[in-house]
Amino acid sequence: MHMVTFPDIQVSSQRPAFDDRPMKKRIGLVILATDHTTEPDYRRMVASNGIGIYVARLAFANPVTPDSLRHMQPLLTKAAALILPDEDLDAICYSCTSASVIIGDAEVEAAIHQAKPGVPVVTPPAAGVRGLRALGARRISVLTPYTAEVSRPMAKYFSEHGFEIESFTCLDLDDDREMARISPASLVELAAAAMAPSAQALFISCTSVRAAGVAAQIEKRLGRPMVSSNLASAWNCLRLCGDTAPRPELGRLMTLPLN
Numbered sequence: 001m002h003m004v005t006f007p008d009i010q011v012s013s014q015r016p017a018f019d020d021r022p023m024k025k026r027i028g029l030v031i032l033a034t035d036h037t038t039e040p041d042y043r044r045m046v047a048s049n050g051i052g053i054y055v056a057r058l059a060f061a062n063p064v065t066p067d068s069l070r071h072m073q074p075l076l077t078k079a080a081a082l083i084l085p086d087e088d089l090d091a092i093c094y095s096c097t098s099a100s101v102i103i104g105d106a107e108v109e110a111a112i113h114q115a116k117p118g119v120p121v122v123t124p125p126a127a128g129v130r131g132l133r134a135l136g137a138r139r140i141s142v143l144t145p146y147t148a149e150v151s152r153p154m155a156k157y158f159s160e161h162g163f164e165i166e167s168f169t170c171l172d173l174d175d176d177r178e179m180a181r182i183s184p185a186s187l188v189e190l191a192a193a194a195m196a197p198s199a200q201a202l203f204i205s206c207t208s209v210r211a212a213g214v215a216a217q218i219e220k221r222l223g224r225p226m227v228s229s230n231l232a233s234a235w236n237c238l239r240l241c242g243d244t245a246p247r248p249e250l251g252r253l254m255t256l257p258l259n
Helices: 038-045 066-070 073-081 097-103 105-115 124-134 148-160 184-194 212-222 229-240
Strands: 025-032 051-058 091-094 139-144 164-170 201-204 226-228
Touching (some): 051 073, 066 148, 073 105, 091 229, 097 124, 124 148, 139 148, 184 201, 184 212
Parallel strands (some): 139 201
């Protein structure tokens, strides 16, 4: 039998230097198991040499209904706890617009704070409200991929936050994997059809929808600003990390500060 010999292992007497953090800023994402879009959007818009993105997925089963969305609430704390346990984050986003509306922003924040106390919590609808206000829009059009049943609470949410809804269009889909497959070119056309002449901005809901990637094209077509779920939450998270660099190629919102 051939014998394999190894050299003695030496333990270095020289200790390495340690940084406080491998990345200067850290953003946590809690996303659905079925989500195709949030991670690619955040890699493109948010991740950098100074900002790291750390993700936990939670169980979700289609169809998208108020009940299936509400059932995620008890899972939020455990999912948040899996993101860099016992370490601080600069922001954490629960990347589901419709569930945040159904569960409630305050309830989402409370569930995440059980695992990550004190961390700024971002939800896409709340970020959307901040973004629309930063753009100076009060009269808005809304486009969602959801059914009317899931869309109604969204209309109520924006109305309760002081917006006048000039038009509201839904695509009547109930599978978020299908929502992620809506082509970007189709989204430009759908946005144009959904935009009311009297509206000052368009909000496109759903973190599965790839609207953020064609924000500039949509705005050129509309002649007015567009805010989408992922665009708004990415902008919100960047600003919480102190990144204020204007990036007009990503849409008008990405040129503005977080007030």
